[in-house]
Amino acid sequence: MRLLTAQQFNAESQQYIDHNDENIDRAVLEIIRDVRENGDAALLKYTKQFDKVELESLLVSKEEFLEAKAQVSLEFVVAIQKAKKNIQEFHEVQKEHSWFVNGENGILLGQKVTALNSVGIYVPGGKASYPSTVLMNAIPAKIAGVKNIAITTPPQSNGKVSPYVLVAAMEAGVDVVYKVGGAQAIAALAYGTGSVRKVVKIVGPGNAYVARAKKWVFGDVAIDMIAGPSEICVVADDTAIPRFVAADLLSQAEHDERATAICITTSSAFAEQLQEEVEKQMQTSERKEIIEQSITDNGKIVLVGSMDEAFEIVNNLAPEHLQLMIENPLEQMHRIENAGAIFLGNYSPEALGDYIAGPNHTLPTSGTAAFSSPLGVYDFQKKSSIIQYSKEALQDVTEDIITLANAEGLQAHANSIQIRKVDD
Amino acid sequence: MRLLTAQQFNAESQQYIDHNDENIDRAVLEIIRDVRENGDAALLKYTKQFDKVELESLLVSKEEFLEAKAQVSLEFVVAIQKAKKNIQEFHEVQKEHSWFVNGENGILLGQKVTALNSVGIYVPGGKASYPSTVLMNAIPAKIAGVKNIAITTPPQSNGKVSPYVLVAAMEAGVDVVYKVGGAQAIAALAYGTGSVRKVVKIVGPGNAYVARAKKWVFGDVAIDMIAGPSEICVVADDTAIPRFVAADLLSQAEHDERATAICITTSSAFAEQLQEEVEKQMQTSERKEIIEQSITDNGKIVLVGSMDEAFEIVNNLAPEHLQLMIENPLEQMHRIENAGAIFLGNYSPEALGDYIAGPNHTLPTSGTAAFSSPLGVYDFQKKSSIIQYSKEALQDVTEDIITLANAEGLQAHANSIQIRKVDD
Structure with a gap:
């Protein structure tokens, strides 16, 4: 698994992707x-x-x-x-x-x-x-x-x-x-x-x-959405356990050769341990071929100088799954603008959310968490607006509506208000 | 403006429309x-x-x-x-x-x-x-x-x-x-x-x-949506005022030659009066050419036998704007499944909602009210799910997650849970 600086990572992320085929x-x-x-x-x-x-x-x-x-x-x-x-x-x-x-x-x-x-x-x-x-x-x-x-x-x-x-x-x-x-x-x-x-x-x-x-x-x-390949992003500090993080990255990688597994960390010692763990766990995995391909192509450990830098990368990435394996993750959550689901601490791995925790596992992929939400009940409901005015209430706004309709050159709109004004 | 029975109207609505050009x-x-x-x-x-x-x-x-x-x-x-x-x-x-x-x-x-x-x-x-x-x-x-x-x-x-x-x-x-x-x-x-x-x-x-x-x-x-031409549908009974309904239909028609104006009514007397009013008001309108074209092509008065029949048409149509110009409109509102905005009574014309009432005028067109909502604050917000489990809470569901991951053939998912089980 490749180890990059924030600068190197950002440079690689500037690719022009054309989804049309x-x-x-x-x-x-x-x-x-x-x-x-x-x-x-x-x-x-x-x-x-x-x-x-x-x-x-x-x-x-x-x-x-x-x-x-x-x-x-x-x-x-x-x-x-x-x-x-x-x-x-x-x-x-x-x-x-x-x-x-x-x-x-x-x-x-x-x-x-x-x-x-x-x-x-x-x-x-x-x-x-x-x-x-x-x-x-x-x-x-x-x-x-x-x-x-x-x-x-x-x-x-x-x-x-x-x-x-x-x-x-x-x-x-x-x-x-x-x-x-x-x-x-x-x-x-x-x-x-x-x-x-x-x-x-x-x-x-x-x-x-x-x-x-x-x-x-x-x-x-x-x-619902046009789903792309799946991603995980783990933000880790010294308190993260390399074995756990490696297992979580691999669980994402086994989905698809195009799946992306990224770990952003402030600790170079942790980064090295993680690299070793990923190599080790890969050898014994059942879906080894897919995982190796995915980790080789899209697996990255990004070494950053500060948590500020880590969260800047997270927000630009807008990952589908974000695991905060850091001290006091809840206190850092306010920094997150874009993510499909946020998993907090060492005992909330992505697979927990995939199967059983309760929140939906259908999440915005490929950076679309910048503008969309997990699937929810709200996706199966719709709204109709309701407007009821009385005769008196309409009189109060008659002149304003006519002014605005005339500004837009829509005379029949103005007329539909005017005609109600002269009626007794 | 053409007068149709419900049957005739439904037959005309079965067209195959290909939006791709x-x-x-x-x-x-x-x-x-x-x-x-x-x-x-x-x-x-x-x-x-x-x-x-x-x-x-x-x-x-x-x-x-x-x-x-x-x-x-x-x-x-x-x-x-x-x-x-x-x-x-x-x-x-x-x-x-x-x-x-x-x-x-x-x-x-x-x-x-x-x-x-x-x-x-x-x-x-x-x-x-x-x-x-x-x-x-x-x-x-x-x-x-x-x-x-x-x-x-x-x-x-x-x-x-x-x-x-x-x-x-x-x-x-x-x-x-x-x-x-x-x-x-x-x-x-x-x-x-x-x-x-x-x-x-x-x-x-x-x-x-x-x-x-x-x-x-x-x-x-x-x-937000892929907007098509705009529509109005008025449901009217004997209490509706033909002059008002005609003005409202024309206010929709002036938008675009492809705009649709439909009135569904249980009263044949009203239908005839409405036809006359539409003809009359068209003559004096500023945007006469657009209105005449739109009313000729897409203007329809549908005479129905009952309010049940009227609301069946409404729900199939899923109109962008729906005006209920009937006695006690609020009591009938529960029958409406699909509509962008619902305007109640004789003094709540569409132009009121277009400009000043407060609800959004960006509404689902061309039948898309069957699955979408008016533009709203919710369109500019997004959600990230949050999942935090403790070590103990994860132990409780460990076996279930492993069972489900194995059923899906995702062994690395199972492993990311298993690895946390043996940790002390």
Whole structure:
């Protein structure tokens, strides 16, 4: 793992990144067009082509749900239920409520909060399975009051969906699961097909094709975010334990060769120990190839002169996961402007938040924490403003509205006020 | 104005709309590339090409701000200040606050709310000027605590910015105004140039080029929404006053030939009176050509059999502006699932909300109220989740996390927990 100064690190961060890839876009746009025109037939065709499975039905059946229940261990069910409880408790606090204020002369202003009617959750599949993704996306939608929640996930080579995913779906109260992945799944959720019901919002992570498809359907439906590779940033001082930090960096690196693991430290002794620990732990890790690639390409230890310098880097980076493994982390938290989630102290590793602590693990990646938030109940609710004026209240502002409408050259706006003035 | 049954209306609404336009996209992507590579030189070039002005500086000077103050009437300043006060009071209520909950064994969970660091507001210009757009976008950002707020607007043919816009900017506390419009303005805000400071979020309405540019830079920066043409939907019964409803429909129609004005009513007598009133008022309107085109193309009166039918149409339509001009509108409000803003009664016309009532006039258009909200303070704040566990608290969930990580095949995640278990 490379050791850099703050200056070296900043110089490397000034890269020009172009996220657009014309080849992916062309393929994705063709898939979207095809699904809009040919519906289920297109979905079945792409599932055969990409997932190497010929399906008869795109829907997971009741029997398959029951099979899944029989296939998972009791420990798994217990763990899922514990996670569910914590996620529910945390997200309940986020629920928003309608509000109003009264003014003079019968003025009523406010906002009415309503749940989205329907949501589609993309859950990556194929070889791996992500039951935690199911909980983290479905539970906030349920708490918001979304009536129609569907999951879509690519089938395994046997034409089934992972039992872990199906059990998590049942625990989260989702009973519609489609066996379709990729850009075709996003198109189906956005526009509907014979089997797949159109939704108004699509959430959940996916590969580059899924991400681009989400970008293309955005506007016709809402999306959560366009997720990039995952990152961790650990700020460590002398009180941090190198073994722990190394394990945390590796847990991020195992996600993806493009994942980023960065440790910023004020201690050169710690930096050296960390380098050794990372090398050592890498040798015994199961996903060694991915981890080595990721650490070699994107792993960095940044040695800084002060905590001020450390937090300046953090705020420029806007990391998805930020671990403060320093003395009195809570006292330093006010310095953080941009981060998806902040983990405090030596016993709050990222994996705790990924699975069970309660806050959402869907976090803004690739610096987007500078302008976006973790997924939450608020992503599944929307607001309508409310305006009620009485005749008297309107009279009081009549001249002002007419002045402003005239300044904008919008005479019919002015007239809609004027016409109410002369009425008795 | 055409009179339709609910069935006829629904049949017409089933159109397949493709928002993508390859010619616009090609032009927009070229402009973005050019601005990223050539900075201010590209901005000055496009301003000369599209706005027919050769500028020396892209920034509005202090002298120009002072000039603007001298050019506007006292009535205008008074009206702007009244609007500002109402907008501020309404948006103060929306401000979100950090929160936390404590659990057993030293668990601390919560969300830290932070303002975005920088925001760019696009204000359309050229022949028209929109001071109300300035207030509606800048005031919520100010209340959120955004430190750097900039406006960008195309210059008039004399190389100046409308004094109305500059006075509104001063009132809202914005002192950076760039003289640049179109896709080039969006690119400049997203990536920065010599004169234009990069921001993390871009808000505000614009033409098709501005809208597509926002779609393309989305992900690198946040955007508010991709605004389409504006709509009004009035639900009216026998208590509605045809003159008022006609004036309100026309106030929407004058925005744009593509604007939509719809009235849904249970009364055929009212429908006929409304038709007459619309014809009559159209003849005397200043923006007659736009209004006639818009009403002919997109103006519809829908005669329904019941209020149930009316609200079903409303919820499918998800109108930007919804006026309930019926008896006891507040009692019917619970039926509304999708609408940008709801105006209640005969004395709450849309123009009241456009300018002065207080709620934001930036509303979800073209059916997007099914999944999005009016612009608000919440659009300029973001959240970071907070997770702090003690050693004891982590021990309690160690086995569950390991079970879940193993189910997902993420062994390094499991290891980051395991390694803390054996530590004393």
